[in-house]
Amino acid sequence: MRSLTLISLLLLSTLAQATVYKWIDKDGKVHYSDEPHPNAQIVELKDKTLNQVALPAAQVNPDTRPSFEEIRYSVNITSPEEEATIRDNNGEFEVIATITPEIKSQYLMVLKLDGKPIGPPQMGGIFKLTHVERGEHILIAEVMTQNGKVFASSSPRKIFLHQAALKPTPKKQPKSN
Incomplete structure (x- = not known):
């Protein structure tokens, strides 16, 4: 067959x-x-008629390709807002940071709370914070290359975290005469 x-x-x-x-x-x-x-x-047609187009090899000049240092990136913390008051008894909230212009290659972001990194660098700009003490805090988002070199950071963002008191303070009783 x-x-x-x-x-x-x-x-x-x-x-x-x-x-x-x-x-x-x-x-x-x-x-x-x-x-x-x-x-x-x-x-009469030729048996081996082939159309061949030879393109020149692409030439990339490393001097003309912009690097991370040459491009001005802007990092912005979009949430929470500046001087926002967050009310959460567990000290949990979310921080969202963006970068412009958009980067096509992979990059890492790190969030700093009062100057200290919160967790390891991560892909993307959504950070979930837990067990944050009440009070005034400063947030800064930094963007870095895969090898850890910071090439852009946000301006400091001040926030306030309010928590209900764990132990109610006793009310003063008026003195009786």
Whole structure:
């Protein structure tokens, strides 16, 4: 069965190479067809007619490609807002930072709370903070390369974290005379 299929495919491939005819009509237009026409000439096609386009190799000059240092990136903490008051008894909240212009390659971000990094550098700018003590805090987001070199950072963002008192303070009783 395989040999029959192979033979029929070979026969079809030879028939697929039809003869091409060329003729010129009364208006001087040149026509091509696979059917014979009066005054038509047979066009002989070369067996190995290949169209090859050779493109020059792309040349990347390292001096003209901008580096992280040459591009001015802007890091912005979009949430929470400046001097926002966050009320959470567990000290949990989310910080969102963005960078512009957008970077196509991989980069890392780190969030600093009061000058100290919160966790290891991560991909992306969404940070979930837990167990933060109440009070005033300063947030800074930094963007760095994969090898740890910081190339952009946000301006400091001041926030306030309020927590309900764990132990209620006793109210002073008015003195009676």
